[in-house]
Amino acid sequence: MQDIQEIGDSLFACGDGLQFYRRSRYGDGTWHCLAPDLRQPPGTPASAYCIMPRINGPHERAVYAVGQRGSIYFWNGETVRKLDCPVRSTLIDIHVESDDAIWICGGDGTLLKGNHRTGFRLCPGTGLGTTLFQRMTMYDGTLYLAASGGDPFGLFTYRDGRIAPVRTGLQPEIADPHFVDSAHGVLWAMSIKDIVRFDGHAWERIDFPGHPPIR
Known part of the structure; x- marks a missing residue:
């Protein structure tokens, strides 16, 4: 299953x-x-x-x-x-955005x-290209997609007929994200050892338990 x-x-x-x-x-x-x-x-x-x-x-x-x-x-x-x-x-x-809008x-x-x-x-x-979109979610009217494989890969948005990379401003940027979701007004994205969140104003990196902080 x-x-x-x-x-x-x-x-x-x-x-x-x-x-x-x-x-x-x-x-x-x-x-x-x-x-x-x-x-x-x-x-x-x-x-x-x-x-x-x-x-x-x-x-x-x-x-x-x-x-x-x-x-x-x-x-x-x-x-x-x-x-x-x-x-x-x-x-x-x-x-699922609605009955009529299934992505x-x-x-x-x-x-x-x-x-x-x-x-x-x-x-x-x-x-x-060869981009592998693995997860997506709608946040504040914009579709976010996580691509952990292919070329290019990373975190993207889709709006007005255009795929665009997300620039979080974090150092380093989240690499190879395989998961993105949103709940309670917050967007979350994760890679194998990295967790970031966006509250609509600023991006924040969450230290991954059991691993050295990413700086």
């Missing part, structure tokens, strides 16, 4: 071999497979095998999961179906936006 999310009154999980599960708060505690016909058996060739690293959605009847080779799957409360995707890149993360990011600088009704489109100014 790769990911688990609380959506509405249920837990949804996804993983390798096209596994999709749901556990309802009001049920008997059993995890139910949402798409048993899609599950890939042991021995599936690597060229066809699909790893699904992220699942998320605005509510229990609109849940998305993404994975390798441009795979986007959608659960409507009854069935799981595969959606069309304009790229074949590995898809890694999902950010998906991944390899090859991929950033998609759309929904199951109108489809997904590659965002202007993206889909270039």
Whole structure:
């Protein structure tokens, strides 16, 4: 298994071999497979095998999961179906802005936006290079993306059709970030041994427990 999310009154999980599960708060505690016909058996060739690293959605009847080779799957409360995707890149993360605005990011600088009704489109100014976007979040109306691999890599924003590197002013800048999220008015970004936060006014580095301070 790769990911688990609380959506509405249920837990949804996804993983390798096209596994999709749901556990309802009001049920008997059993995890139910949402798409048993899609599950890939042991021995599936690597060229066809699909790893699904992220699942998320605005509510229990609109849940998305993404994975390798441009795979986007959608659960409507009854069935799981595969959606069309304009790229074949590995898809890694999902950010839910609203029912109509679902963001998906991944390899090859991929950033998609759309929904199951109108489809997904590659965002202007993206889909270039070898950048690996691993996580994203919306903060103060701007989308932030963490790229820990490829070229270029670092912490980026996407606004007005343009990907731009974030300059925190910290010395040194955060290197190789693999995680970014926001909560309670604060943006957080992390690399393997570095933690930084932004409160809307200034960036701050948090010393990583058990490691020498980064200065």
